[in-house]
């Protein structure tokens with residue numbers, strides 16, 4: 169694992185909700201961050217079949233375009249009764265026939281797929297959110313950090329916080345969905361804290377330990 173020196177860091181995403189969470193997580197550590205979207209970089213095509221492959225595509229594209237280290241996140245929700253779908257295709261499931269992204273539509277699609285499988289009782293609605301963070305350097309070096317959180321999908325969706333599929337996801341041991349949680353409760357993490365809750369914060373925790381030397 170390569171250490172990341174303080175300085176400019178590109179956050180290789182075009183998703184505002186994700187960017188906000190990454191800013192919250194990396195903010196305290198003194199990096200000067202800019203996102204790929206803010207820099208007007210194109211969104212690379214995510215042609216991989218794993219979170220790692222897609223995270224590498226995004227981070228390497230941004231690192232090579234800017235000559236700076238770049239951090240990406242590839243994430244999604246994997247539903248057991250759907251054999252891990254939508255998984256790496258979670259964003260695609262929210263694409264409407266007219267080509268826009270609509271997460272109410274995406275959540276309906278997941279719910280319809282569960283209904284078709286007869287997976288309507290809580291014990292059959294188990295799922296996990298997965299986040300793979302990739303840090304890439306312009307020389308092509310990459311490191312990966314994976315975080316996961318187990319939970320269940322609820323219907324109807326609850327809450328208007330967060331982004332994407334948050335209103336549908338109830339993490340194990342909690343009574344509120346990610347959509348009903350404050351930012352701090354979903355993805356808050358500070359050095360010394362035992363374990364963060366969200367998949368992204370858990371991946372970030374591993375990144376902070378290995379790449380930044382912060383426990």
Ligand SMILES: O=P(O)(O)OP(=O)(O)OP(=O)(O)OC[C@H]1O[C@@H](n2cnc3c(O)ncnc32)[C@H](O)[C@@H]1O
Nearest residue numbers: 180181182183241242243244258259331332333334
């Ligand atoms: O690729 P970038 O530009 O980073 O942004 P994206 O939104 O396309 O991100 P992904 O390709 O990684 O797709 C992840 C999908 O999973 C959803 N997702 C990921 N993390 C989530 C979270 O913490 N809460 C809710 N939905 C999440 C998100 O809304 C996307 O639809």
Ligand SMILES: [Mg+2]
Nearest residue numbers: 182183214259
């Ligand atoms: Mg994407």
